[in-house]
Structure formats: structure tokens, C-alpha cells
Amino acid sequence: MKPAETSQIAVIGLGSMGLGVASTLLRAGRTVSGYDPVPEACAKFEEAGGRLATDPAAASRDASVVVIVVVTAAQTEAVLFGTDSHEGAVATMRRGGVVLSSATMAPDDVRRLAERCEAAGVDYLDAPMSGGMARAASGELTVMASGSPAAFALADPILAIMATTVYRLGDKPGIGASFKMVNQLLAGVHIAAACEAITFAKRLGLDINKVFEVITASAGNSWMFENRVPHVLKGDYSPASAVDIFVKDLGIVANMGLAAKFPTPVAASALQLFLMTSAAGMGRDDDASVARLFAQMTGLDLPGGAKAK
Template structure:
């Protein structure tokens, strides 16, 4: 395994490349902006016209389809939700597989099953294009800074072709293997831990509120104690502020922990803690909060126990706003 580090400074006179960005959400927009700063011409597509407009406002070019965005591109970065969307972007109507430049690289940043990655990479590479399995970690703020972590696998040729774009969007690129699918497997380990930690943090802060504790003081104490986790430190402030505007939505972990369950069942490997966390995300989604911030698991605990949590409502928030 190789870890590639680089300075965030773009060298003067770097040549301009053509990139396409498919999926202009909070992560994709930040990645597009990072590519622009690095000297890329960026064309983008999203099913949400407002997202495309935000890219245009940031200096990119909007496209009416994935195929149009990818036309002649050296690198196509796909930041969508799942394997079905990734397959449609590659091979569906107005897909990118035949319009991206010969020898160009498709950088797939979706969190999907490793077997699905391999199933998609093989036919793309048969066309003379390259596939880099490159799930991302770091959140929207780091995406905007060009400071993501990328867990990547693919051929040396795919890495070489993608390198200028990787330099633009990531602070660290983990080179995890020569075959697509390895990066996806690493990402699922991360998602197992992340989902469990969010569920545990939500359970703990709601339980603290049920005990009548000052939950702001609980946050102060726990973040200085052995029970702290990155997710507790990052997500509990959303609960304290009553702000469930989605940075990462509940349904993302319904999907990702579901993939982990499928992988574990196939391998005959027990994952009881991840299974319990999945049930809490499923219950939270079923309660109407699937599109809200994943810290909404705390709201589910509050709802079913009659516990009060801060209830400030933010613009765009859906689902429950009080216990």
C-alpha cells in the first residue's frame, strides 16, 4: 500500500486538463471547485438543475447529460450514491463510456459493493478506457478545500492518468491495489466503523438527556475522555444545536450498512454490532428522517423514550423536529 501526499499548492504553469464531474452535490461541487483551482476545465452534470447552476456560478460548464459532460474529457469523476447510478452513468442512455476520450480514466467515488465495482470496471476497460475505484472520505468541507482522503485501487495506468485530478481533490491518496474493488472493500470497513460510531454517539447523548444531564457539559467531558470518538465529536454538535440539515444523510448509512450485511452474509462472517446499528438507521428512516442528518438517530431515541432534545429547526430540514 502506498500513501501519496502532496502540497495543496498548484504549481505555476500547470497544464490545463479537461475533466467531467457527474453528481454535483455538496461533495461533488467542492471537488469541482478544487479541480477548477488546479487549472482544469470542468464540465458537470446533475439531475438537479440548481446543482448544475451552482457549478456554473463557480466557473464550470453545465451539461445536459453525462455523455455531454464527458465528451473529450481526460478524467471523469463520478460522485453518485450507488452502483445502479454508477452503471447508468457509464452505460445507460447518454452514458459516458463512449464519449470520454480514448484512454481517459473514470474515477468512481461512489460507496458500492466491491463485486459491483469489478462488474462495472471490466466492460469499461474493454473499450480502451480506464477505471479507478476511488471512494472518498472527509466530508463537504474537505472536498471544498481539496483535502479529501481517497481509498483507491486500479491499474498503474489508471493511477497515472488520474494523478493530476487526484492531486487537485485530495490531501492523501491511498494506493491499495492494482485491481478495482479493493478500494471499495476498504471503504466498507470505514463505513462499518462510522455507522456504528454514529449510532453509539446518538444513543449516548440521548441517554444522557434522559438522565437529566446537561448535554453540552456531557459533550465537553466526553470529548476530553476515553469514550470520545471522531463521530461523537463531529455529530453531537448537530444534536446540541437541534440542526439536522444533512451533511451526511441517514439513508446513506441505511445503504452502506446494508451493503456490509450483504458482504458479511456472503462471507459467512458475523457482524452483530453493525447489524444493530443498521436497525437504528432503518428505524430512523422509517420515522421520516431518512433525508436528514445522520445524527437524527438521536432524535429517534428521544422520540421513542419521551426524551427532550434541542429542537431548533433549520431551513430544508425534514422529518421530526422534537421528541
């Protein structure tokens, strides 16, 4: 298929990342249809100029590229193959088209979904993303992709718009997912460590705004410290990435380690912190809420209060 034939695109999942991807494609002059079950997300998509559909199958009708930006393997499967109430994207998209699947999931799930797509005459690119909401909206994502040469040929023009860095990691779906899980191990550990550090500083009686200034200019800094600690300083835990995302992702890491007989003790500790934060009622709040968990356990008063939203 020629790149010119990839002008009709569907984006399924219009949350913080998906909306950014869709908006970037629209700004590039692409025709984009989309679907999300959340009305607020749909309204923002329409405001950006997208064509809203009633379900994944309607959004994907005759599309040559379907970008799936949901959270779990189960959600991806429902988008692709439908449920009791609606058809899936594979039933209506163009034969010989390509699915760009970006949910963070276990490699075994990726391989299973890819086999089903390929049996139906659709290519599957394992394409997890990294970069967060802001980079999705600016077309500056990093994509860890694996799949057949045919899948890459179809997806390359779209990836060039969505991302500044695309790693071609192999010709088999599942490799990209494995790379993403290494990233998620580090991301989850770094968020948990950042939250522990900033609340430890508060316990020491330090000015945590000054701590942020000093650490971001020092060797102890991390991308996650620099990105997440401002949420704590503002007392704003509106979810850019929710606590339950890392309950899921670090759970996958734990299961992969178990299957490989490889210990992941630091990731396991971080998983327990996210799990405790979720159990305390903050699962849908920003993942920097781990700092609120520390504050609640130790009686600290963070900006906005330990229960800030």
C-alpha cells in the same frame, strides 16, 4: 497519456461531496464540466465557475478524466453507460481516459463496472472517498484507491488536487471498495453510538452541551461524535450525509458478511437503528437523526424538538 492532457475533467454528481471536488479542481485552474439532476446543485456549480452540461454524456465529451460522485452502484452504472433517455459518459469521453468512481458500493459491483469500462477502452480507478463535505471543498479528502498502473498514472494529477491522502491499495478494482466498507462499518456504528450516548445523557438530566465538551476531551470521543453531535445540539438536521446512506452502506456490509460467513452483529444493530430512523420518515435527513429516533421513542425533548429539520 501525459499529465498535461488531463486538463479537461468532468464531475458527475454535484451534491455536497461532488460540488466540493469540482470547486477544488476549479480553484486549481482546471477546466471542469459537470452534471447533476438537481437544479440547486447545478446553480452552485455554475456560480463556482464550472461548465454545466445537460447530461453525463455531454459533460464527459472529450474529457480525459471523469470523476463520478454519486451514491449507488446503479447510479454509477447509469452515468457510465447511459439509460433509455441518454448516452453515458463512456460513450463520449476520450478513449484511453480514466474514470474515478467514488460511490460506496459492493466490490463485486466495482469489478463488473470496471470490466465494462476496460472493454470500451477506458481505464477505471476504484476511488471511494472519505472526509465529508468540508474536506471535499478544501481538497483534503482521503481516497482509498485501487486500479491498474495506467489508471493511476492518468488519475494522479487530479487526485493530488482532490486529496491530501491517497492510499494505493492494489492493482485490481474492488480492493478500494473493500477498504471503504470497513470504514463505513465503523462510521455507521460510531454515528449510532454517538446518537445513543448524547440522548442517554439527556435522559440522565445532563447539560448535553457540557457533555459534548467533556467527551470530546476524553477517551470516549470519536471523529463521528465530534462531527455529528453538534447537529443534535443545534437541532439542525439538514443533510450533510443522509440516514439512507447508512441504510445502504451497512446493508452492503451485512451482505458481504453473509457471503463471507462472517458475523457483523454490532454493524447489524446500527443498521436497524438507521432503518428505523428512515422508516420514521427521516431517511433524507442528516444521519444524526438517529438521535431524534431515540428522542421520539423515549419522550425526550432535544434542541429544536425531536422532529426538528
